Structures are given as C-alpha cells and as structure tokens.
Amino acid sequence: MAWTDIPTWTLVVAKTIMETVRAKDPATYEHCIRVSRSARLLAKAAGLDEMDQRIVEFAGLFHDIGKIGVPDSILLKPAKLTEAEFNVMKSHPEKSVQILTPLTAIEFYQRLIPGVLHHHERYDGKGYPACLKGEEVPLTARLILVVDTFDAMTETRAYRKGLPDEVAYRELKDFAGRQFDPHLVKIFLEARPTWTEADMKIFAEMNNDVLKRAG
Numbered sequence: 001m002a003w004t005d006i007p008t009w010t011l012v013v014a015k016t017i018m019e020t021v022r023a024k025d026p027a028t029y030e031h032c033i034r035v036s037r038s039a040r041l042l043a044k045a046a047g048l049d050e051m052d053q054r055i056v057e058f059a060g061l062f063h064d065i066g067k068i069g070v071p072d073s074i075l076l077k078p079a080k081l082t083e084a085e086f087n088v089m090k091s092h093p094e095k096s097v098q099i100l101t102p103l104t105a106i107e108f109y110q111r112l113i114p115g116v117l118h119h120h121e122r123y124d125g126k127g128y129p130a131c132l133k134g135e136e137v138p139l140t141a142r143l144i145l146v147v148d149t150f151d152a153m154t155e156t157r158a159y160r161k162g163l164p165d166e167v168a169y170r171e172l173k174d175f176a177g178r179q180f181d182p183h184l185v186k187i188f189l190e191a192r193p194t195w196t197e198a199d200m201k202i203f204a205e206m207n208n209d210v211l212k213r214a215g
C-alpha cells in the first residue's frame, strides 16, 4: 500500500470529520492537528517508514475525535472532573473508533484503529481501555501518548497556563517506564528541540494535497 493508493474521497471525509470536531470544540481540533504533526515527526525520528509515519499521523489526527460524543458540561468543564464525569470522558477512544468504523473498509483506515483505541494505555498497564502493558500497547499508541501528553502539558487554555517545554520534558522523563515507553521518551527528548516551524507545517501540506487531488 502506498500513500497514493488511499482514495481521495476518504481524505475529503477525513477533513469533514475534523471540521465537525472544530465546530464542536476548537481547542480539541487544534490539539488533534498538533498531535498529528508531532506524532508523525516522532515516528520519523523513531525510524518508521513513510507509510507507517502516515498511519501515526492520521491516528494522531483522529485520536480524540470521539470527544464530540462527550457532553459539553464534561468536555468543556474548566475544573477537575468528578469520577463519574471522568468515566464518561474515558469512553472517548472507543467513540473515536466508532466514528472511524465506516472508513475501515479501506485498509489504511483499518490500520489507524490500534493507535486511536489505545492512546490512553500506559506502559505500566494502568491505562485504558484495555490495561495493556509495555509492548502489548501498539507502537502507534505509544508514540501518540508521548506527543499527546506533551501537548496537553504545554498548551495554554483560558483557565490554565501551559507549562514551559523544559518542565514538560522533565515530566516525560520522570514518567518514562511508568506511563511512557522509555525508548520513545528518549527519542522525543532528543528530537523535539530540533523541530522547526517548517517541520510543523506537514499537516498544511497534506491539506493542499487533499485539495489538489479533490480538485
């Protein structure tokens, strides 16, 4: 399978899904875009081939789309969630998969599912939804978890200022081997400071590619 084998109409559907996320919650949309770009760059730094980088990129793009199925009172709550609310929030990876399921008739989209479903598993087995442990957690999901957590820590929201990069790096290091795959944390810590603005424009390029092909 090559990138050019992916039918153009599916990329148009992908854009439509993302516009739905943007309409519901712009912050989640922006987060998904950043995670998608960073996940691809981390996949590249980890030595994955071009097609696997695309799989990680798209799994990163879609990882949180299930949040459109979470009530605003929980999704947008500017305070700590109660246990019951957190349990609703925890259903979002499964909801993401549910939204993507019609596209899984196409092999490329089928291959995104493990990364999307398991992006909240932890290396120590204390994550969700399946409590997978260590390398049982699909590589795509382990890659997304690192960049997803880094983005969540450094992002500034209306009610909370993001942490400086250096503090977030330290957190990743502290939780390597517990929450994160330690090998991937090492690669991220080496690679992230070298990423340029141009590197971060990968998604914009993809959009142009989609528009050209959908022409």
Ligand SMILES: [Fe+2]
Pocket: 063, 064, 092, 119, 120
């Ligand atoms: Fe998530």
